[in-house]
Amino acid sequence: MRKSGLRDRSPRLKASFAVTTASGISGISKDISATGIYFELDEKQELGSLIAFWIELDTPGGMLKVICEGEVARVVEEGGKMRVAARIVNQRIES
Numbered sequence: 170m171r172k173s174g175l176r177d178r179s180p181r182l183k184a185s186f187a188v189t190t191a192s193g194i195s196g197i198s199k200d201i202s203a204t205g206i207y208f209e210l211d212e213k214q215e216l217g218s219l220i221a222f223w224i225e226l227d228t229p230g231g232m233l234k235v236i237c238e239g240e241v242a243r244v245v246e247e248g249g250k251m252r253v254a255a256r257i258v259n260q261r262i263e264s
Contacts, residue, residue, distance in 0.1 A: 179203045191221035198224065199252070206239065207254045214241045214253050222255075234263045 179202035188196040188208045196210035201224075214220060223236045239255030246252075 179205070181207075186224040186226070188222050188224055203257075205242070205254060205256045206237070207252065209250045209252050211250060213251055214244050216241055216244055219258075220253070220255055231264060236261050236263065 181200045181202045183200050184198055186198040186201070188198050188206075188210070190196070190210065190212065192212065194210055194212040196208050196212075198206055198208045200207045208222075218241050219238055220241055221236075221238050223234050226233045226235065237255075237257050238259040239257050241253055242256050243254035244251060
């Protein structure tokens with residue numbers, strides 16, 4: 170049984186993927202799960218705001234573009250970079 174106050178989280182995968190925001194800012198992911206992503210950007214984000222972004226995956230079947238919209242859940246400024254955690258609220262895959 171889980172202790173109260175702990176959040177259920179999807180398993181995280183440490184992964185470095187290029188992330189591009191809808192405003193054209195490039196960043197890099199730190200980890201990703203089925204429900205969220207943690208990445209680093211050079212662009213400030215506001216807690217609670219929506220962020221549109223995509224990642225491109227090189228798969229054996231060809232390139233896939235995962236287009237997402239996320240709600241910014243955490244922002245940490247570190248070394249001039251913004252580390253952003255976002256809960257994915259919408260996604261689609263394009264080939």
